[in-house]
Amino acid sequence: MELTEKDEGITSVAGEMLILALILILVSLFAVSAFNLLPGERETVVDVSMNTSADTLYFWHKGGDWVEGKDLTAVLTPTNGGEKIVLEKISLTDCFGNESSVFDLGGCYAVDLSTVPSESYSLRLTTAENVIYAKDGLVIS
Numbered sequence: 239m240e241l242t243e244k245d246e247g248i249t250s251v252a253g254e255m256l257i258l259a260l261i262l263i264l265v266s267l268f269a270v271s272a273f274n275l276l277p278g279e280r281e282t283v284v285d286v287s288m289n290t291s292a293d294t295l296y297f298w299h300k301g302g303d304w305v306e307g308k309d310l311t312a313v314l315t316p317t318n319g320g321e322k323i324v325l326e327k328i329s330l331t332d333c334f335g336n337e338s339s340v341f342d343l344g345g346c347y348a349v350d351l352s353t354v355p356s357e358s359y360s361l362r363l364t365t366a367e368n369v370i371y372a373k374d375g376l377v378i379s
Contacts, residue, residue, distance in 0.1 A: 286371040293352040304342040312349045314359040325349035354378050
């Protein structure tokens with residue numbers, strides 16, 4: 239059987255279509271594999287220290303990520319199982335002592351303890367996603 243020009247044209251077009259389909263499948267497989275290698279969501283990491291005065295609790299940002307001030311919440315939970323107390327913010331300052339909207343390196347987040355009864359508490363400083371500071375057995379006197 240002899241091939242005519244018409245038969246040769248169909249064969250080359252069909253071959254090119256098969257190669258094109260194979261390339262599209264391989265590219266999509268590599269793309270899916272590459273997306274699986276991307277890192278997942280990252281949690282906020284902050285190094286915080288805490289100290290108290292007579293009626294104020296101070297949180298100092300010692301390193302790590304910055305946090306929006308509006309996202310910070312300080313909560314006391316009595317160790318005897320009472321109701322949680324959300325502490326009112328007094329101020330949020332940067333490392334120079336100026337008012338700030340973010341809790342960043344050197345910053346200070348101060349909350350009011352004047353209305354808290356004397357008792358032993360568990361303290362949590364939280365953001366919307368996680369707890370960035372925790373202390374159990376904090377005694378307010």
